[in-house]
Amino acid sequence: MPGGGHQALHRDGAGRPIVSALIFLDPYGPDNGATRVVPRPIDRSGAADSESLVLSGDAGDILLFDGDLLHGATCNRTGTRRRSLLLGFAPERDRRIEDACRAVRTIRMATSEVFVP
Secondary structure, three states: OOOEOOOOOEOOOOOOOOEEEEEEOOOEOOOEOOEEEOOOOOOOOOOOHHHOEEOOEOOOOEEEEEOOOOEEEOOEOOOOOOOEEEEEEOOHHHHHHHHHOOHHHOOOOOOOOOOOO
16 A cells, blocks of 8 residues: 555564565565665664665565565555565474564464475
8 A cells, every 4th residue: 555564674583593585476666665674794783774775676586585684664655566475484483483573564474384394
C-alpha cells in the first residue's frame, strides 16, 4: 500500500546461526519499499538509516544473507507491488525465538512448514 511497509533496521539472527533468502517476486527499488542494508562488519551497535543502501533490481532476484546483516524494508511511496518470499534457515531449537520476534518484523509469515533432514 502507498505509505506502508517501512521496517526498522533489524537483524534476523542477532548472533544465532541463521541464513535468510529474500526472493523478490516484483521489481524493487527506492520508490516501492525495497530492502535497505547496512554493509559493514558486525559491531552490535545501532546504525543510522543514513548508513544504509537501498537495493534495487528485478523480479526473480534473490538476496542471500547472514542473519546478522542489519536490514529493513523502506516505505512504499508509490504503492507499486513489491512482493517477496522470505526463507529462513535456522536450527529447529531456535523456533521459539523466531516466533517471538514475528510482530517486530511487521511481515506476514507462514511458519508451519519445517524441513527436517
